[in-house]
Amino acid sequence: MAFNTVPRKVGILGYGRLGQSLVSHLLTQGPELGLELVFVWNRDPGRMAGSVPPTLQLQNLAALGERHPDLVVEVAHPKIIHESGAEILRYANLLVGSPSALADQATERQLLEASHCWGHAVFVARGALWGTEDIARLDKAGGLQSLRVTMATHPDGFRLEGPLATVHSTGPRTVLYEGPVRGLCPLAPRNSNTMAAAALAAPSLGFDRVIGVLVADFSLKDMHVVDVELSGPPGPKGRSFAVHTHRENPSEPGAVTGSATITTFWRSLLGAEHGMSQAPGAQPSPPSVYHERQRLELCAVHALNNVLQQQLFSQEAADEICKRLAPDSRLNPHRSLLGTGNYDVNVIMAALQGQGLAAVWWDRRRPLSQLALPRVLGLILNLPSPVSLGLLSLPLRRRHWVALRQVDGVYYNLDSKLRAPEVLGNEDGVRAFLAAALAQGLCEVLLVVTKEVEEKGSWLRTD
CATH class of the missing domain: 3.40.50.720 (NAD(P)-binding Rossmann-like Domain)
Incomplete structure (x- = not known):
């Protein structure tokens, strides 16, 4: 179909x-x-x-x-x-x-x-990397401490460059390279894609901390063998979670690509x-949920419209706010110099004020149990965001605005980089999402409330 x-x-x-x-x-x-x-x-x-x-x-x-x-x-x-x-x-x-x-x-x-x-x-x-999604989930949860990928095949299956091109096998099984994946990729660009996929699946480790091992094995004439070894941080009793997978991928003699990889x-x-139509893990967008998708660097505009559940702001409107905030500046400090967006918090706060609303900074030192969610219209988060790569992520971070909002009793993550709204569920789901985001250390949270709630401070539970 x-x-x-x-x-x-x-x-x-x-x-x-x-x-x-x-x-x-x-x-x-x-x-x-x-x-x-x-x-x-x-x-x-x-x-x-x-x-x-x-x-x-x-x-x-x-x-x-x-x-x-x-x-x-x-x-x-x-x-x-x-x-x-x-x-x-x-x-x-x-x-x-x-x-x-x-x-x-x-x-x-x-x-x-x-x-x-x-x-x-x-x-x-993903190529020949087994368990990509599991690695990505573990990394996102902070449960990944080390990752090592070993690829072994017959020497005829390698297409090596630079210093590796002159290395000769000294026995039936020779380790040609062992070290950071970033160093291996330019030397074996066609034989390191599995390791590169692992580095992208685990951005907390990335190309510099994921270890790649390339092995020439004369016994593997028609096969590529990939071993993935990972471990998590030590638990309370000093023991670590560990996984070791072993994959044998049949191949034609001398071929760079194995049959299963095709x-x-x-x-x-x-x-x-x-x-392109639906992000992994996201729920189909219910008709009642308004959700704008990312364009240029307009995440602040999308977050405003998503949290207010209608298209109230545009790039032109945000640019006009920037001009009002800094009327005499040749280089406006509240947006990107390239004219692609990247608006700062002052633009968001001014936009909300124009709608008769207020933005209140959440003190991350407070326990989230004190957040009175029923008194909050929505939330806008500023957090580090990885490069969008579909199932994987590049090991880079940029600041990104994200809206959370309740619609018909259900809370949604309305991140404009998602293909569709992500269901967070009830208040407990929102608090869990916020706790995970704040645990990154670089997340800031704005509460979108009415002027009355701001003046009374009723966004904060006192019981």
Whole structure:
């Protein structure tokens, strides 16, 4: 069954084993899933001759915007992300099949800025990483202290660069590299994607603290073996939670990609397509809940409209407030110099005052049991937010405004980066959400209340 009545347009970058498999799936299964293949690009166009219809062959990567894709899938080489990733985001959402590219901090920042500027999302294929969602959940909960990923295969399966290219195996099993994933990615860009996916799944550790191990094993002629070892912080009795997974992925002799990885990439493509309509874990938006989605750096505007449950403010209105707050400033201190938004708290407070409301800072030293939620119209949080990557996150943080609001007796997280409102449930659910956010140490909470509640201080329980 199709996800949408209008087909999603998909472009493929790269026509190796992965690209060929995805193109085949899109041509045979795409129509019934609501997916339309609109182009295939390969660095060597001759490789597509005779297998890709001429009308689908894209000869010039710079012309991909003319095909109007909704999603571009990169399965070529990390260099494509380095060189063209930010430009692709001008026209479409991007599924990165070579996450080792994101170990380069300049590339990481370029994608972040382009995603914010053009309103398109970045997704990351999980590849051969087993347990991605479990790692991400554990990391988000603060339960991850160490993560180590070991990939072993026959030396013919490696495509190494720099100093690693001259390393020779000294026995039946040789450790070629052991250290931070960030250091491995430029040396083995096509053999470190599993480790890179792990670093993105665990942003608290990131590329510098997730350990990658690359092993040349002459006995593994037709197989890639991936071991994932993780542990949590010591508990009250000094013992730590630990997990060790062992995955054997059949492969053709000398192949970079294992057979199971090819299947996983198709699922990642479907997940990215579905993610453009619905974020993982979010509930379908009930008709009565107003929810604006992120555009540019307008999270403050979205948070205001979401907490007030109607479209009262626009970028133009927020810019006008900035001018009133600093009428004589050439460079307005209350917004981004680039004109993309990024409004500060003064704009939010002035906007609420214009609606006859008030914003009260919550003292994080108070216990949340003292918060009188029935007297509060809604909450606006300022917190560190990771780069949007679909199922995964880049290990970067930016300040972000988020609205929480009760609608028909149910509290919702109305974060504009979510594809749909996230149900928090009753008051206990809100307090649990706030406790987790405040525990990060960088979260601030604004209570949106009426003037009367502000004057009486009735947002605070005294019993």
